[in-house]
Amino acid sequence: MTESKTAGSMTRRELIEYCLTYPDAYEDYPFDERADVPGAWTVMRHGLNQKSFAFVYERDGLCVNLKCEPEQADFFRKVYAGVTPAYHMNKQHWNTVHLNSDVPWDELRDMIEHSYRLTMPKRGQ
Template sequence: MTRREWVGFCLTIPDAYEDYPFDDDNWTVLRHRSNRKIFAMLYERGGQLFLNVKCEPMRAELLRGAYRDVTPGYHMNKEHWNTVLLGGDVPHDEICDMVAHSYEITRPKQRKKRGDAQ
């Protein structure tokens, strides 16, 4: 898939929007509209397209061990973010699952209503 197709895929997720917060337009940031948290970042480096996604630490390690093209997050917290070389050895469906997982763990937290059990 192309960069634009990956952005389009991310934008199919409810509440997602595309942002370019850096001076470098090479970085496309996908965020939650309601809390502005980042769940995905697309960028090119050395002529290749990469995706950064947030991940639970144990799952991040598992994915890094399973795929050569999943590495600790470039310019991100290495424990909680992975970088994926798009078009590499990671199957398309696995990358889509990584995006969905990142979206879920960065989504706004549900507030408890008054009177709810603690």
């Protein structure tokens, strides 16, 4: 993906492929029997602890739920119209990012990395 590409022009598959660039990340479909089912939720997980760091789905456009520190989550909601309290998640610790919005690609990339790091296995796991 090039830096000039906006988050809004990403496809679902491109977003999943980007998440798969993180070490030991894999995609899972725990809520659907098949990945190609309309409305399927893709859950991006860590291989070592199976914790989720991103939930990719479509609801009025492509969305991704990402974990975030509570103060930072609130900050992003105030700065970007395309960031809201997470759909079907703990609203204090998770945000929904609407890709076809005002959230730039570099900010989305940082949010994904932050979520990935927050859910990484702790030392000794």
